[in-house]
Amino acid sequence: GSTGSIGAAACKNNVTSFQRKGPRASGTDSGCSRLVSIAGTRPSVRNGQLLVSTGLPALDQLLGGGLAVGTVLLIEEDKYNTYSSLLFKFFLAEGIINGHTLLVASAKEDPADILQELPAPLLDDNCKKDFDEDVCNHKTPDSNIKMKIAWRYQLLPKMESGPVSSSRFGHYYDASKRMPQELIEESKWHGFFFPEKLSSTLTTEPRSLTGGYRKLLQFIQNVIYEEGFDGSNPQKKQKNILRIGIQNLGSPLWGDDICCTENCDNSHSLTKFLYVLRGLLRTSLSACIITMPTHLIQNKAVISRVTNLSDTVVGLESFTGSGRETNPLYKDYHGLIHIRQIPRLNNLIYDVSDVKDLAFKLKRKLFTIERLHLPPDLSDTVSRSSKQDLAGSSKLLGPGCGMMAGGKQHLDF
Amino acid sequence: MESVVAQAGLVLLRDSVEWEGRSLLKALIKKSALCGERVHILGCEVSEDEFREGFDASVNSRLIYHDVFRDPLNWSQSGEALPGGPLGALQAMCRRTDPGPVTIALDSLSWLLLHLPCPALCQALCALSQQHSCPGGGSPAEPVRVLCLLHEELHGPGPLGALSSLAQAEVILSGTMGQASAHILSRRPQQHPTRQTQWFSILPDLSLDLQGGPPLESQPHPEPHTPPVSKGAGARTRECGGGVRDSSHEQRKHPLDLQVDPTAHMTFNLHLSESERAAKDSLTLPFQFSSEKQQALLRPGPRQATGRIFYEPDAYDDLDQEDPDDDLDV
Numbered sequence: 064g065s066t067g068s069i070g071a072a073a074c075k076n077n078v079t080s081f082q083r084k085g086p087r088a089s090g091t092d093s094g095c096s097r098l099v100s101i102a103g104t105r106p107s108v109r110n111g112q113l114l115v116s117t118g119l120p121a122l123d124q125l126l127g128g129g130l131a132v133g134t135v136l137l138i139e140e141d142k143y144n145t146y147s148s149l150l151f152k153f154f155l156a157e158g159i160i161n162g163h164t165l166l167v168a169s170a171k172e173d174p175a176d177i178l179q180e181l182p183a184p185l186l187d188d189n190c191k192k193d194f195d196e197d198v199c200n201h202k203t204p205d206s207n208i209k210m211k212i213a214w215r216y217q218l219l220p221k222m223e224s225g226p227v228s229s230s231r232f233g234h235y236y237d238a239s240k241r242m243p244q245e246l247i248e249e250s251k252w253h254g255f256f257f258p259e260k261l262s263s264t265l266t267t268e269p270r271s272l273t274g275g276y277r278k279l280l281q282f283i284q285n286v287i288y289e290e291g292f293d294g295s296n297p298q299k300k301q302k303n304i305l306r307i308g309i310q311n312l313g314s315p316l317w318g319d320d321i322c323c324t325e326n327c328d329n330s331h332s333l334t335k336f337l338y339v340l341r342g343l344l345r346t347s348l349s350a351c352i353i354t355m356p357t358h359l360i361q362n363k364a365v366i367s368r369v370t371n372l373s374d375t376v377v378g379l380e381s382f383t384g385s386g387r388e389t390n391p392l393y394k395d396y397h398g399l400i401h402i403r404q405i406p407r408l409n410n411l412i413y414d415v416s417d418v419k420d421l422a423f424k425l426k427r428k429l430f431t432i433e434r435l436h437l438p439p440d441l442s443d444t445v446s447r448s449s450k451q452d453l454a455g456s457s458k459l460l461g462p463g464c465g466m467m468a469g470g471k472q473h474l475d476f
Numbered sequence: 477m478e479s480v481v482a483q484a485g486l487v488l489l490r491d492s493v494e495w496e497g498r499s500l501l502k503a504l505i506k507k508s509a510l511c512g513e514r515v516h517i518l519g520c521e522v523s524e525d526e527f528r529e530g531f532d533a534s535v536n537s538r539l540i541y542h543d544v545f546r547d548p549l550n551w552s553q554s555g556e557a558l559p560g561g562p563l564g565a566l567q568a569m570c571r572r573t574d575p576g577p578v579t580i581a582l583d584s585l586s587w588l589l590l591h592l593p594c595p596a597l598c599q600a601l602c603a604l605s606q607q608h609s610c611p612g613g614g615s616p617a618e619p620v621r622v623l624c625l626l627h628e629e630l631h632g633p634g635p636l637g638a639l640s641s642l643a644q645a646e647v648i649l650s651g652t653m654g655q656a657s658a659h660i661l662s663r664r665p666q667q668h669p670t671r672q673t674q675w676f677s678i679l680p681d682l683s684l685d686l687q688g689g690p691p692l693e694s695q696p697h698p699e700p701h702t703p704p705v706s707k708g709a710g711a712r713t714r715e716c717g718g719g720v721r722d723s724s725h726e727q728r729k730h731p732l733d734l735q736v737d738p739t740a741h742m743t744f745n746l747h748l749s750e751s752e753r754a755a756k757d758s759l760t761l762p763f764q765f766s767s768e769k770q771q772a773l774l775r776p777g778p779r780q781a782t783g784r785i786f787y788e789p790d791a792y793d794d795l796d797q798e799d800p801d802d803d804l805d806v
Contacts, residue, residue, distance in 0.1 A: 143669045144641070171602065180666070258603060315598035315638045323594035323634045359637045383669060384661075 101302050101348070103161025104132065105232050110409050115163075115304055115350050118153030120233035121432040125421070126375060129232070131408050132304060133345045134374035135337070139357040139403070140311075141381035146398060146423070147354045149182075149430065150379075151308055153236055154352045156181040158250075158306035160234055165252035166286055166307045168279055170316035174254030177310070178247055183240035185428065237428045255282050257317060275318040276336040283307060283343060293347035305349035312336075313355045313369075322359035330365060337372040374406035379423075396422040400432055483664070484619035485644030486605040488585070490628040490636075495649040495656055498522075499678045501581060501625050502530060506682050508579040508621070509538040516569055516580045520544045520562065520587040527583065530682050542569075548591075563592055566600045577619045580604060584625040585639070594635050602642060651675075652690065 107114050107128050114129030117136065123129045130136050136154075140147040158165050159181065167174035260278050287293050292305045313321050313333050320327045344351055353373070357366050370376050381398035382388045400421045405413055420435035491497030509515050509531075517539055519527050524543050528536055544562050569580055582588065588597055605622045628636060628648075640646055648659040655675055663669045675687040748756065760766050 143663055145668060170599075171606075258599070261599075314641065315595040316602055316642075318595050318599070320593065320595050322638045324632075325634065356641060359634070359641060361632075361634045384671065 101304060103157070103163060103232070104304060105129070107131070112408055115161075115306070116157050116233040117150075117352070118155075118157035118234070118236065119150065119430055119432075120235065121430070122150075122377070123233050125402055125432065126405060130350050130375065131406070132348055132350050134350065134406060134408070135341060135344060136350070136352045137369070137373035137376045138352065138354045139376065139378035140354050141379040141383075141398060142358055142385075143381065143383060144311075144354075144356070145383070146379050146381055146425070148310070149238060149425070150377075151310060151352060151354050152177070152181050153430070154306065155308050156184065156236055156242060157234060158304075159242065159246055160184055161304075162250070163304045163306045164290065164292075165250065166255070166283060166305060167252060167310075168255035168257070168282070168308065169310040170257035170275070170314065171311055173256050174252070178252060178254075179241070181242040181247070182236040182238045183242050185235040185237050235429060238425065238430065239428065253282075253286050255279055276332055279309070280336065280339055280343070283340070287343060287347045287349065292349055302348060305347065307344075307349055307351040309351065309353045311356060312353050313357075313360065321365060322356065322361065325361040327362075330362065333365070334368050334372055337369060341372065341374070370404055373404070374408075376403040377401070378403050393422070396424045396433075396435070398423055399435070482621075483644060483662070484605070484621050486601060486622045486624065486642055487645045487647065488624050488626050488639060488643045489647050489649065490626050491649045492627065492629050495651050497625050497647075497649050498583065499682070500647075500649065500656075500658070500676075500684075501583060501623060502527075503678050503682050503684045504623055505539070505579065505581050506531060506535050507684065509535045513577045513579050514538070514540065516540045516542065516578065518542045518544060518562065518565055518569075518580070518582050520548070520582075521584050530680075532681075562588055563596065563600060566604060569604060577621075579621045579623065582622065582624040584627060586625070586627040586630050589626075589631060589635055589639075594638060598638060598642060601639075605642075605644070655687070655690065657690070 101113075104113050104115050105128075106112065109127065113132040114123075115132055116123050117126070117130050138147050138150055155165055155167065155178070157163075165178075167177055169177060255278075257275055257279070260275075287305065288295055290296075290305070292303070311317070313319055315322055319329070319333055321330060321333055340351065343349075355369065357369070357378075360366050360369075378401040379398060380401065382393055382396070383398075387393050400423045402415070402421070405415055407413060418434050421432055422435045423430065423432045489497045489501055491500075505515055505517070515538055517527070519541060523545050524541055527541070528539070531539070542565050544565065548562070550561070585597075601622065601624075605620060624639075626636075626639065644664065645660060645662045648661075649656060650659060651657045656677060657673055657675045659671070659673050661669060661671050675690055677685045677687065679685050760768075
């Protein structure tokens with residue numbers, strides 16, 4: 064009857080006197096849950112912060128689950144920019160796989176070319192086989208002999224686990240293959256190539272040093288506003304993440320002389336840019352990766368300011384060309400990775416892992432991050448000398464060092 | 477060396493007072509001119525006549541010379557000076573429309589660095605070396621090679637680092653005992669950087685003579701440019717003063733064969749023979765949980781002579797179970 068239809072209509076519109084007050088309470092679709100599930104994101108297990116994957120599951124694990132939406136990941140480039148550009152591409156490839164919108168900004172390469180060079184994802188049925196293959200090749204007889212006495216160390220968990228077929232959060236990529244063209248074409252991306260945006264006549268004075276940065280910020284702001292990543296477009300049905308990638312920020316190709324001199328005139332343009340960028344990111348559903356050639360920046364104070372203005376800072380140091388390439392300690396690895404800063408978002412404590420010595424290597428298909436040294440064994444079973452022995456030896460060492468040549472009575476051990 | 481320097485992109489020739497690079501630059505220009513490429517030269521440091529000497533007529537006719545040396549600030553107000561100064565000349569070269577491979581030589585980049593702001597120069601160089609499409613559009617990328625002469629003693633680490641990060645190949649000139657060497661670092665995109673050292677000499681007709689290895693004289697004579705040091709260290713400096721630039725470590729002969737073998741004069745034996753190695757491998761360690769031990773524990777046999785502990789507490793033992801730390805010296 065009529066009551067039934069009215070009742071049904073009321074249920075459909077979900078109009079009750081008890082309304083949950085929230086930013087999406089007045090949305091067109093009846094918000095059944097507050098946490099809108101966006102593809103490729105997951106809430107952090109610690110504080111519920113929305114996370115996206117950086118494209119490298121090992122790095123996600125080190126950062127506490129992933130990169131928080133609305134934050135900046137700054138990568139300090141290695142000397143020849145081989146591995147940092149690889150991390151940059153992993154980030155963008157992850158965005159394409161998850162269907163996120165991309166914004167690629169560069170002053171050196173055309174963004175279309177960057178997208179053509181993205182690595183191909185490892186599909187679930189193949190990747191586990193390849194990973195096992197890699198692990199088997201890696202276990203040489205030498206490592207088996209090493210673990211004969213210290214076999215308990217084999218039971219320690221490894222830094223990163225293999226590709227899990229059911230995981231939809233982080234994906235593995237094959238750096239030797241290109242991403243299929245159809246995936247790139249059906250993705251949505253915006254490109255910012257700085258030499259094109261410069262006016263056609265280059266004047267002798269670089270067109271106000273913040274010019275390049277200002278244009279980039281305006282571009283990002285336009286994309287965020289027009290595509291509705293900051294919630295300004297309420298008709299938008301499906302929320303999505305904007306992944307911003309900025310390559311080689313701070314290099315002279317952006318018009319910034321921070322890498323050329325120590326006392327530059329506009330030393331604040333880069334820091335202003337980062338400050339405004341962070342403001343834009345915090346008010347929108349976006350995540351940003353920036354690679355910066357910090358090894359070229361002459362003024363160390365600028366580097367520390369830049370680190371403070373970014374949220375997560377990861378430094379890469381490759382062994383190519385340095386003396387460490389032949390060091391036997393580093394022979395299995397291609398470089399060191401330093402986690403310089405992890406943000407405190409809605410939190411009072413840091414989420415730092417206890418491992419500080421991390422090294423990376425680029426295997427045939429995988430980029431792995433491993434511990435370089437095992438921590439010392441501080442368990443109860445370690446034999447410790449008793450207090451009497453310690454006291455006795457300290458007595459001996461005190462005057463004994465100076466009088467070694469003299470009396471023989473201190474030499475009995 | 478040919479393949480490395482022949483690739484497209486920005487090639488930096490870093491020279492110094494002891495090992496000058498202009499002759500190498502001219503040799504490379506001559507090589508490209510003889511290959512039929514078009515060569516543009518931006519001359520800033522020496523006059524055109526001085527630059528052109530040494531080239532024969534066929535090469536000279538292929539060189540297109542843009543002279544900045546005569547009138548860098550355009551004071552003579554005549555139509556010969558380049559419009560827009562040296563930066564304008566660089567941009568004009570960016571916008572050329574003729575097809576075919578082109579080599580552009582900048583003599584020298586140091587002069588340009590001292591007169592132009594570094595970021596603008598970097599942007600112009602990047603635009604020069606990465607010409608992807610003609611203004612007409614549609615044609616594939618043509619190889620453009622930009623050879624730049626850079627006097628590295630004139631600049632600080634900042635500009636040098638910035639330019640090195642842009643370059644596809646860097647050639648650092650050094651040498652020993654009158655023989656020049658080029659330490660080449662090539663950074664191709666998507667590939668790992670490679671290094672090699674090439675010994676060479678320039679013949680009077682500006683052709684490049686590549687040599688296999690370092691010169692064979694074993695008697696290093698003192699370098700005239702070595703600064704005077706204190707008498708104590710004088711002998712040592714003279715001995716290793718043969719290589720002036722010691723930043724290039726990549727010598728062909730690694731000094732591994734000169735290293736002393738540490739196991740030569742020991743009083744004990746560190747080596748294992750085959751039988752000893754086999755015996756060591758088959759030894760079961762006391763705490764290793766091997767399968768035999770596992771089987772023995774799972775199935776206790778009737779004649780199991782496992783060690784059993786018979787303990788008789790004496791007067792000093794405290795059998796108080798509640799305080800386990802009582803017998804420690806803490």
